[in-house]
Amino acid sequence: MKSELFSTEHMAQQSVVPGMTLQNAKSIKYAVNGEMHARQGAMIAYRGDLQFERKGQGVGGMLKRAMTGEGLPLMAVRGQGEAWFAHEAQNCFIVDIEPGDVLTVNGRNVLCFDATLSYEIKTVKGAGVTGGGLFNSVFTGAGQLGLVCDGNPLVIPVSPQQPVYVDTDAVVGWTANLDTTLHRSQSVGSMIRGGSGEAVQLMLRGEGYVIVRPSELTPSKPQQH
Numbered sequence: 001m002k003s004e005l006f007s008t009e010h011m012a013q014q015s016v017v018p019g020m021t022l023q024n025a026k027s028i029k030y031a032v033n034g035e036m037h038a039r040q041g042a043m044i045a046y047r048g049d050l051q052f053e054r055k056g057q058g059v060g061g062m063l064k065r066a067m068t069g070e071g072l073p074l075m076a077v078r079g080q081g082e083a084w085f086a087h088e089a090q091n092c093f094i095v096d097i098e099p100g101d102v103l104t105v106n107g108r109n110v111l112c113f114d115a116t117l118s119y120e121i122k123t124v125k126g127a128g129v130t131g132g133g134l135f136n137s138v139f140t141g142a143g144q145l146g147l148v149c150d151g152n153p154l155v156i157p158v159s160p161q162q163p164v165y166v167d168t169d170a171v172v173g174w175t176a177n178l179d180t181t182l183h184r185s186q187s188v189g190s191m192i193r194g195g196s197g198e199a200v201q202l203m204l205r206g207e208g209y210v211i212v213r214p215s216e217l218t219p220s221k222p223q224q225h
Helices: 188-192
Strands: 019-024 027-039 043-054 074-085 091-097 102-106 110-114 117-123 135-141 143-149 154-158 164-167 171-175 178-184 200-206 208-212
Touching: 019 091, 019 110, 019 143, 027 043, 027 091, 027 143, 091 135, 102 143, 110 117, 117 143, 143 171, 154 164, 154 200, 164 208, 171 178, 200 208
Parallel strands: none
Antiparallel strands: 019 027, 027 074, 027 110, 043 074, 091 143, 102 135, 102 171, 110 143, 117 135, 154 208, 164 200, 171 208, 178 200
16 A cells, blocks of 8 residues: 555654654654653553553642643553644644743643653732633643644743733743733723723733743633543
8 A cells, every 4th residue: 555644754653762752743652661641631542551540639739630720630641652642633842841940831731741740730820810821730840741732832032121911811831930910901991992802911021931822712622531
């Protein structure tokens, strides 16, 4: 049988070392040798001796079933083998987190991560009880984090002299040392008279980077388990 479908561009190769790699722009391959974590429902294929377990409450801070603003349940993958992860054909990216790094990520953008990373749900400082991404996932430690984004993300430098304002539904995450507060750009009267509707943004100030997706939040599909 001959087809470009069977070219090396699409063919899955045997992994040489444990850990995650980009299979292509839309999926991540993880060579498991022990344990790793992923969002439930994200596994699209696997081979080898692997077990998948839903995480419940307890079992340490990073293994709890941490419900973010979008309700992200996690699973542990254990054993030896290879697993492929994807989510709604969104673009995939791998972030190397080193000791001392802190990355705050919206839960809807988390795909998979090393078990060596610590994972905590925190309320976005200054966000009150309004706006998208009220609860974000804070990753620390040392390891790799696989992210998904609806489109190619925009990374904007933030400095004390130039704070950045982002739509709460579009923000993917940001680095450490950034303070967050809500910023209101329009009055209620302006919105009633037909303003843009972009009334509340998240203002980030400090030294670092903010990651933004090129679209606002769209209604999510019911998650299948």
